[in-house]
Amino acid sequence: MPAIAVDAMGGERAPEAVVQGVAAVSLQTDIDCVLVGDEARLQPLLEATAYNPERIAIMHASEAIDLQEDPRAAARYKRNKASLFVALREVAQGRCAAAVSAGNPGAAIAASLRELTLLPGVAKVAMASVYPRAAEAPGQDPLALALDVGATVRCTAEELVRFAVMGSTYARVISRVAEPRVALLNMGRDPLQGDEALTTAHRRLRDLPGVNFVGNIEGHELTSGRADVVVCEGLIGNIVLKLLESVANMAVDLTTSAAAAQRTWRWRAGMAIMASGTDRLRALADYASYGGAPILGFEQVFIKAHARSQPEAIANAVKVAAKAARDGLVPALKAALADV
């Protein structure tokens, strides 16, 4: 398999965490990686860590896109030389098998729309994200996939149906759940709830053979095991995922920071005793370590990792990208979309 192109300059902890994550992959697996970024910074970072030189190459890109940067401006002025764009072009031109970036999410969407090829019949793409929820069935993944979380602000019924098909296909390929449960995020279980886009999408998904559609899901059910794939328009997905993430951080604050801030023997003793409880809280916020999720709708595999990714999360995102490429995500998406 060709290498995975990794945007070494994207993310809050880039390039250090990216280099360390890719170095770990080179020692643990047979996955080849191309680190795309400022060679003068990457080479010394790589040399400072343990890695397998046969599995990692560096490709120079002189510019980087900051997390706070306006995506439109970045796409306009940095297209030629920014590491994100260079990495995506390596994939678009077939020299790499998939791309990974933990950088600016808006820029990732803008860059993928410029550099990658839309799948047949797809006009709008979906950025997916994973979040932790209760597993209810045996073998169910501890994470659910939500899409779209910000690539397409408002969606037609057709677009929601395609997002459902693509999300379901991705979950099947990556998590090896044979029939992922797909739900439509709405304000009630009643199929007539929501606007026309939602009621039409509900009807079409109910009648679509290849999708295990379990109906509408409501806000309070998101953290339950009812659905493996949650489908919504980008505006809603973006708000919901950011809220879920802030709540997870709040849970960690309550255990970690509060203990540190209060520094009383009572808190420390309580923390030690309640380890099982705090583990549950902490698990809520640990999902950054699970790696990334795809931007779906392209002929190429592109995994977006969380901007706060630590080396472990980067390594997981690279493994997910390699798995998607090796296990035929794109042919599976094409086959599934042909039935819509």
Next chain:
Amino acid sequence: MPAIAVDAMGGERAPEAVVQGVAAVSLQTDIDCVLVGDEARLQPLLEATAYNPERIAIMHASEAIDLQEDPRAAARYKRNKASLFVALREVAQGRCAAAVSAGNPGAAIAASLRELTLLPGVAKVAMASVYPRAAEAPGQDPLALALDVGATVRCTAEELVRFAVMGSTYARVISRVAEPRVALLNMGRDPLQGDEALTTAHRRLRDLPGVNFVGNIEGHELTSGRADVVVCEGLIGNIVLKLLESVANMAVDLTTSAAAAQRTWRWRAGMAIMASGTDRLRALADYASYGGAPILGFEQVFIKAHARSQPEAIANAVKVAAKAARDGLVPALKAALADV
């Protein structure tokens, strides 16, 4: 002041919790209440509790609307005799000062649209809800007001602006914050984020004198103190509020149920030691006790309490309704909307 009409049959714990809440109000305040519902059930419940008979009257209504009932069917077949409709008609016809119900939210919206009068210039109404967040400024309320949470699925820019004006006015009258901070729920702070309705609403709110508009708010900022009034379309508000509520319940589960389920000395000892931490968690879910929030857009005051309201929450909802009526919420709404 005329009495507050209370739907005695609405809510998970109705009529018991409603009767007890109203009885408490009769002993604590000079607010008169009319309990609307099945007289044969209400009278014995009232007699079984301490109350001031000079402050409470019972008005018979032979039917009740269940929480699981289809709101459209309820509005069609139970309009004449259901306690919710009878209570709202008492207000619409000027015999009562305001209405309170903890019943079926969909039915509350349907019934208010049938029985109450829209304010001049208002075509769509907004159901508000409160939720707990961090207070950042001195004197800031520990609760924020979100609207719409389900009355109007999709909103035009004009509707979002009116919701902002009405929510801001309500917060000013009820919480006595002189200039509540109003924000638009969106996928980014950039005024150009979102669709045209959101960008237009952003521009109009920025230029509107009577509103203290602080800009767009993102999902992860909802639990911060950045905004006192969060404005969004009903579909988004519904999903977000249900999610926030489920997370609050999860926090309580972690402390209360987990301790009960595990019943180990370790958990119990840990719980006792960490009391200050669990209090913070518990506060997250206690907001049901804060009473209700209004359905805004009418010439009448209608406070919707949470379906799970305990007597304390009912009592608080009645006090909020009386305050809104006494302090001139409706004239204030008219004045504010005239400037839009």
